[in-house]
Amino acid sequence: MKWFFSQTILFLMSSCSPLTADRQANITSMLEQQADRVMALGEWEERWQQNKIGFHQPEVHKMLKKNIDKVLNGRTGVRFFFPLCGKAVDMKWLADMGHAVVGVEISEKAIRQFFEENNMTYSEEPVPAIPGAKVYKNSEKNISLYQCNLYNFSNSIEGQFGAIWDRASLVAVNPGDREKYAALIISLMANDCRYLLDTLLYNHDLYQGHGRIWTEEQLVNYIQS
Ligand SMILES: C[S@@+](CC[C@H](N)C(=O)[O-])C[C@H]1O[C@@H](n2cnc3c(N)ncnc32)[C@H](O)[C@@H]1O
Numbered sequence: 001m002k003w004f005f006s007q008t009i010l011f012l013m014s015s016c017s018p019l020t021a022d023r024q025a026n027i028t029s030m031l032e033q034q035a036d037r038v039m040a041l042g043e044w045e046e047r048w049q050q051n052k053i054g055f056h057q058p059e060v061h062k063m064l065k066k067n068i069d070k071v072l073n074g075r076t077g078v079r080f081f082f083p084l085c086g087k088a089v090d091m092k093w094l095a096d097m098g099h100a101v102v103g104v105e106i107s108e109k110a111i112r113q114f115f116e117e118n119n120m121t122y123s124e125e126p127v128p129a130i131p132g133a134k135v136y137k138n139s140e141k142n143i144s145l146y147q148c149n150l151y152n153f154s155n156s157i158e159g160q161f162g163a164i165w166d167r168a169s170l171v172a173v174n175p176g177d178r179e180k181y182a183a184l185i186i187s188l189m190a191n192d193c194r195y196l197l198d199t200l201l202y203n204h205d206l207y208q209g210h211g212r213i214w215t216e217e218q219l220v221n222y223i224q225s
């Protein structure tokens with residue numbers, strides 16, 4: 001595992017070698033739906049309808065737990081952004097600690113399941129600035145999940161954030177959307193923002209054939225540029 005500090009951007013990369021059998025199985029399940037092709041939004045929604053959500057983890061992500069102090073850097077009441085949030089339980093974990101959470105997810109089913117599985121009530125309203133979008137909120141815990149295309153979200157909706165937790169998000173972005181994704185993420189970062197990125201580093205000699213997997217060098221150059 002390595003940390004990179006670049007002014008306000010902080011990378012955490014978890015290296016995957018050596019690949020144990022179950023780790024490889026998990027990665028394969030996560031990538032099976034991504035491969036090297038473009039996933040349309042409707043295909044993601046379809047995945048949720050069919051419960052093909054091998055990427056979802058029932059426990060708070062180990063890397064987030066392990067590195068939360070570095071992310072918070074002494075701050076309390078931090079506003080976290082979760083791009084492509086799914087129904088990540090990490091959102092509740094952070095909200096329970098008094099932080100605010102904003103997520104964006106295309107699947108309405110994922111968002112409803114998030115609140116229902118965590119026994120939280122929620123309100124549902126349209127978002128005038130984004131035609132067709134809805135925001136689902138539990139205001140007690142300061143969790144707001146936007147149901148829309150990520151690329152329709154901007155800093156005019158919820159301002160900027162003090163932290164971003166990117167788990168299985170950057171890696172799920174279609175190759176043609178990477179620049180848009182990076183530009184959006186950067187525009188959402190407040191001056192003191194810390195961006196925690198969990199990504200998969202592969203030994204390409206051992207594991208070939210998945211174009212989505214970025215090398216460490218590609219990633220660092222990409223986000224820093
Ligand atoms: C690989 S999953 C990761 C989910 C979550 N971060 C986690 O770790 O469990 C990617 C999620 O992004 C959603 N998604 C993909 N493209 C999107 C887009 N352009 N806008 C909004 N949501 C999108 C999918 O529905 C899916 O739930």
Ligand SMILES: *[C@@H]1O[C@H](CO)[C@@H](O)[C@H](O)[C@H]1NC(C)=O
Nearest residue numbers: 020022023024026056057058
């Ligand atoms: C694989 O996923 C399962 C279920 O999500 C989890 O219990 C297990 O710890 C994961 N294994 C690894 C090595 O990440």
Ligand SMILES: *[C@@H]1O[C@H](CO)[C@@H](O)[C@H](O)[C@H]1NC(C)=O
Nearest residue numbers: 077078079098099100141142
């Ligand atoms: C949570 O929401 C309440 C009410 O809107 C607000 O007073 C509080 O500052 C929020 N907490 C965070 C961490 O943003």
Ligand SMILES: *[C@@H]1O[C@H](CO)[C@@H](O)[C@H](O)[C@H]1NC(C)=O
Nearest residue numbers: 089092115116117118119120
């Ligand atoms: C939600 O409530 C159900 C039924 O009371 C309980 O079994 C479950 O553990 C609760 N889930 C959480 C995340 O608290």
Ligand SMILES: *[C@@H]1O[C@H](CO)[C@@H](O)[C@H](O)[C@H]1NC(C)=O
Nearest residue numbers: 129130131132149151152153
């Ligand atoms: C949403 O994003 C898509 C793709 O980037 C774009 O074509 C569309 O105009 C956007 N819609 C709104 C309301 O911003």
